[in-house]
Amino acid sequence: MSDVVAPTAPVRIPVRGGGTFPVRRVYCVGRNFADHAKEMGAAVPASKAERGTPVFFAKPADAVVLDGVVPYPPGTNDLHHEVELVVALGEDAQVFGYAVGLDLTRRDLQSAAKAKGLPWDTGKGFDFSAPVGELVRADTLEPLAPRRISLEVNGTQRQASTLDQLIWDVPEILAELSNLYALKAGDLVFMGTPAGVGPLQPGDVFTARVDDVLALHGRIDPPLR
Numbered sequence: 001m002s003d004v005v006a007p008t009a010p011v012r013i014p015v016r017g018g019g020t021f022p023v024r025r026v027y028c029v030g031r032n033f034a035d036h037a038k039e040m041g042a043a044v045p046a047s048k049a050e051r052g053t054p055v056f057f058a059k060p061a062d063a064v065v066l067d068g069v070v071p072y073p074p075g076t077n078d079l080h081h082e083v084e085l086v087v088a089l090g091e092d093a094q095v096f097g098y099a100v101g102l103d104l105t106r107r108d109l110q111s112a113a114k115a116k117g118l119p120w121d122t123g124k125g126f127d128f129s130a131p132v133g134e135l136v137r138a139d140t141l142e143p144l145a146p147r148r149i150s151l152e153v154n155g156t157q158r159q160a161s162t163l164d165q166l167i168w169d170v171p172e173i174l175a176e177l178s179n180l181y182a183l184k185a186g187d188l189v190f191m192g193t194p195a196g197v198g199p200l201q202p203g204d205v206f207t208a209r210v211d212d213v214l215a216l217h218g219r220i221d222p223p224l225r
Contacts, residue, residue: 008062010022010023010024010061010186011023011061011062011064011066013064013066013088013099013132013134013135014066014134014135015097015134015135015136015137016134016135016136016137016140017137017140021088021096021097021135021186022186023061023064023186023187023188024061024184024185024186024187025058025061025181025184025186025187025188026058026059026060026061026063026064026130026187026188026190027056027057027058027177027181027187027188027189027190028056028057028058028059028084028103028124028189028190028192029054029055029056029168029173029189029190029191029192030054030055030056030057030192031055031167031192032054032055032166032167032168032173032191032192032193033161033165033166033167033192033193033194033195034165034167035161035165035194035195036082036192036193036194036195036196036197038195039195039196039197051167051168053176054167054168054172054173054176056176056177056180057120057121057124057125058125059103059124059125059129059130059190060125062127063125063126063127063128063129063130064130064131064132064188065128065130065131065132065218066131066132067218068131068133068206068216068217068218068219069218069219069221070104070128070131070218070219070220070221071128071220071221071222071223071224072200072201072202072220072221072222072223073104073106073126073127073128073129073223074223075106075109075122075126076106076107076108076109077108078106078107078108078199079104079105079106079107079199079200079201079220080104080105080106080107080197080198080199080200081102081104081151081153081158081159081197081198081199081200081206082102082103082104082105082159082193082197083100083101083102083149083150083151083159083193083194083208084100084101084102084103084149084190084191084192084193085098085099085100085144085149085163085170085190085191085210085214086098086099086100086101086132086188086189086190086191087170087173087174087188087189087191088135088187088188089174089183089184089185089186089187089188089189090185091185092185093174093178093183093184093185093187095138095170095174096135096137096138096185097135097136097137097138098135098136098138098141098144098210098214099132099133099134099135099136099214099216100132100133100149100208100209100210100214100215100216101130101131101132101133101190101208101216102130102131102151102206102208102216102218103124103129103130103190103193104126104128104129104130104131104200105123105124105129105197106122106123106124106126107123107197107199108123109122109123110122110123110124111123130188130190131216131218132188132216133208133214133215133216133217134214134215136213136214141213144163144210144213145162145163145164145169146162146163146164147162147163147210147211147213148160148161148162148163148209148210148211149161149162149163149194149208149209149210150208150209151196151206151207151208151209152206152207152208153198153200153204153205153206154204154205158196158197158198159193159194159195159196159197160194160196161194161195163210165194166191166192167192168192170189170191173189173191174189177189200220201220202220202221202222202223203219203220204219204220205217205218205219205220206218206219206220
């Protein structure tokens with residue numbers, strides 16, 4: 001049978017050295033740095049034994065932004081940045097590569113939903129909410145755990161930590177996710193953000209980095225008309 005509407009082509013992230021990575025799904029981890037959990041008013045585990053289970057949510061695959069240009073979203077007056085390590089899964093759901101990205105959040109909508117015990121979808125899963133930098137193959141990188149992740153906005157540092165501060169590391173998160181979903185090639189996992197989240201306004205420019213190996217440059221544009 002033929003399609004009755006034209007199918008949407010998948011977003012394809014450029015891979016350093018050649019090729020593209022077609023995105024299937026976007027999973028996100030909440031409260032995965034203790035300092036961010038604390039600044040958001042959540043309980044901070046005192047040890048690994050007290051971590052409980054990770055917090056997961058999702059974004060649409062077409063929320064991924066490749067050129068870094070993000071129009072200020074509708075329905076909010078409080079757009080926030082959250083810099084994150086992004087894990088890309090290849091065949092057999094093995095780690096294919098890494099990027100750095102932003103989990104953009106309509107904080108006012110998220111906070112209102114949380115106060116009522118409602119889902120976070122409108123606060124997290126909106127258009128242009130997942131800018132991602134170039135993917136770098138995992139087999140070309142040294143271990144990332146001790147590396148520094150950071151975000152500058154208009155030349156001023158807003159967020160910084162090291163990836164060994166993740167409450168749940170990459171293998172643990174993938175194991176937990178695989179208990180809930182059938183992970184497949186093309187999936188992205190945003191690993192959570194350190195403290196220092198804050199507002200973005202039209203005209204702001206940002207640079208996200210993991211040391212000198214992963215980078216994302218972008219800006220916030222005026223709202224689409």
